[in-house]
Amino acid sequence: MSLRISAAIERWPVAGQFIIARGAKTYVDVLVVAVSDGSHVGLGEGTAIYYRGETAENCLAQVETILPVLEPLDTDEARKQVQFLLPAGAARNALDCALWDLAAKAAGQPVWRLAGLLAQPRPLTTAFTISLGDAAVMEADAAKAAAQGFSLLKLKLTGEGDYARVAAVKSGAPEARLIVDANESWGHLDIAAEAASLATLGVEMIEQPVPAGQDSLLAGVRSPLPVVADESCHSAADVARLAPYYDGINIKLDKAGGLTEALKLAEAAEAAGMKIMVGCMLSTSLGIAPAFCVAQGADWVDLDGPALLAEDRPDGFVFADGMVSADK
CATH class of the missing domain: 3.30.390.10 (Enolase-like, N-terminal domain)
Structure with a gap:
């Protein structure tokens, strides 16, 4: 053939x-x-x-x-x-x-069966990304997302004025769960102190606070919140190197190079006792379909790529009540 x-x-x-x-x-x-x-x-x-x-x-x-x-x-x-x-x-x-x-x-x-899942993938709570902006804009965006049913919000941060941004989002969506993505911008900050301040606002996880390749900046840091590697983690081979510094990893199929490596990455993280987040880049539903299989066992799911587009493919994933579902 x-x-x-x-x-x-x-x-x-x-x-x-x-x-x-x-x-x-x-x-x-x-x-x-x-x-x-x-x-x-x-x-x-x-x-x-x-x-x-x-x-x-x-x-x-x-x-x-x-x-x-x-x-x-x-x-x-x-x-x-x-x-x-x-x-x-x-x-x-x-x-x-x-x-x-x-x-x-x-x-x-179905792909999920070939991938080794024992049951049909279920709907999952997905984070919805609040883009970086002025605190007032992020507050309004959070309120809009909450009104649309999203109960888990992921905030993009920049290393400056982050507390004010998170506080504003908390005001705009007081019932929502919050996670934050520092996008490598906290390398110059007291990470433990930053985490402690955000914990008072109900933040439950911090993604990639330090630049990739500078993960040792987290050595000895006692963060009250789990710290998850994103840009620092691409393949299963990275897990052993990152385990001393991070509590979890963010699996993105574009970083890993496909479903084959993503499954290996999830297995390696579980063996290392690390938490798992499954995320995505901006994409259509075709892009997140295989990631949806990996996300079935994740601690946090961030598969909102199609929800951030002006339109999606026909018969794409359904985003409703803060959930992502393959059910049509």
Whole structure:
């Protein structure tokens, strides 16, 4: 059996703006890969990890470069080879997930069953991201999100004025659970003191306070809140290095390079006694579908990528009452 593989870039507008400490986005370009065995077509989507120098264009080029190697193979062998032919990142994610989807369709089974889940994935409470902005703007955005039913809010922070931002969000959505993403901006701060102050506002977790590669800044830090690695953690091989400094990891399939590595990453984190968050980049429902399987065992779920877009794919995930669900 041989494969036919195609890849293309799609542009999806963001609802308003998505703002973090590194800048703002008004759209996201995603890489979509389609793999056919002649009878079935598997689809996968990846969003470039921009802080690692990826673009949708260079991810597309990565896929196109290895097509002559993959197309003569069968589905299982192609997925094995992709793990070695491409580095962890969005290109490998899109290919890997397309091959999982193709294998599932060919077998007449859902991806979750092939991935080893014992039961059909259930709806999950997902965080909704409150973009970085002035405290008053974030307060208004939080109130709007709460009115839409989101009960878990993830705040983007910047290392300056963070307490005021969190306090404003708490005022706008007093019943919501809060987690924060420092996006590597706290390297110059007293992290324990920052965490303690945010704990008084009900924050329950801090994501990536220090720059990736400077994780040892967390050595000896006694944070009253769990600290989760995001930009510092990409593959299962990172877990042993990060375990002394972090309480958990954020698994994103675009970072890990696909569902294959994400499952290994979850297993490694569980073995190390670390908490698990499953997140996503800006993406459509095609992008979060395999992550939804991994998220079934997570402590925190942040799969709001499609909810942040102006529109999603037809028959995408349902976001209602703060939950993400595959039920149509």
